[in-house]
Amino acid sequence: MQAHPLVFDTKIAKDKPENIRHPHNDCPFCEPAELTDILAQDADRIWLMNKFPTLQATLQTIVIETRDHLGDIASYSQAQNRAIFSFALQHWQETIASGRYESVLLYKNFGPHSGGSLRHPHMQIVGLKDVDGYANITPANLTGYPIISTANLSVTASDQPIMGFVEFNVATSWDETDCLADAVQKVVQYTLNDYFNGRCDSYNLFFYPSKNQVVCKIEPLFNVSPYYIGYRLSQVDTPERMREIAAAVRHRFETK
Numbered sequence: 001m002q003a004h005p006l007v008f009d010t011k012i013a014k015d016k017p018e019n020i021r022h023p024h025n026d027c028p029f030c031e032p033a034e035l036t037d038i039l040a041q042d043a044d045r046i047w048l049m050n051k052f053p054t055l056q057a058t059l060q061t062i063v064i065e066t067r068d069h070l071g072d073i074a075s076y077s078q079a080q081n082r083a084i085f086s087f088a089l090q091h092w093q094e095t096i097a098s099g100r101y102e103s104v105l106l107y108k109n110f111g112p113h114s115g116g117s118l119r120h121p122h123m124q125i126v127g128l129k130d131v132d133g134y135a136n137i138t139p140a141n142l143t144g145y146p147i148i149s150t151a152n153l154s155v156t157a158s159d160q161p162i163m164g165f166v167e168f169n170v171a172t173s174w175d176e177t178d179c180l181a182d183a184v185q186k187v188v189q190y191t192l193n194d195y196f197n198g199r200c201d202s203y204n205l206f207f208y209p210s211k212n213q214v215v216c217k218i219e220p221l222f223n224v225s226p227y228y229i230g231y232r233l234s235q236v237d238t239p240e241r242m243r244e245i246a247a248a249v250r251h252r253f254e255t256k
């Protein structure tokens, strides 16, 4: 069954700050002393209410990853990246466990093609009061062509992507979040530095709870395909190209 559409409130959206296209706009996340409605804090990581909750019937919260405006998963130290994943996953799980939402989403926008409005690195935890945000996703969307497969880690490139072209899936058990953080970091580094010779400047992360496992989908982003917008047709690369990409990602795991 298709999930119902989420309702977007234009009245709230019109005051939303934006500094992707206008980098000199003030960044609210660079002034931690001014932030309000903080839910949790750990070193320079802050979980707080979104000041511009544009979606009706939702809880919209933000995880500020670091004090550093230009930080990113690709460039954090391993320890910092692990701490950020641990913080975000913990509060996502807490929100799920509260039982107040039909479903709870954890995702991240990065870069001009990601749909994000603020450069400052952050993730979002969104509780949907009466929508199952996972209703359109099947297990086949979260696996695919194997890249890394060990006892506690699986990295795949989707052969049945949600949108396409390339979607990477990193799966671990819930108690292996360091392993998840390290693998996602390597795939994000591949996405921004190697994929299309570094011409990809944007990605999304989407997290999915799946029985004993947590899956993180890394989606390199260019412009959205009209085939997907108009017809909900996803696209994949040829098997030859998929093998090339898998080999390049695997190389990152083997060398660093």
Ligand SMILES: [Zn+2]
Pocket (backbone or CB within 6 Å): 027, 028, 029, 030, 068, 069, 120
């Ligand atoms: Zn900032």
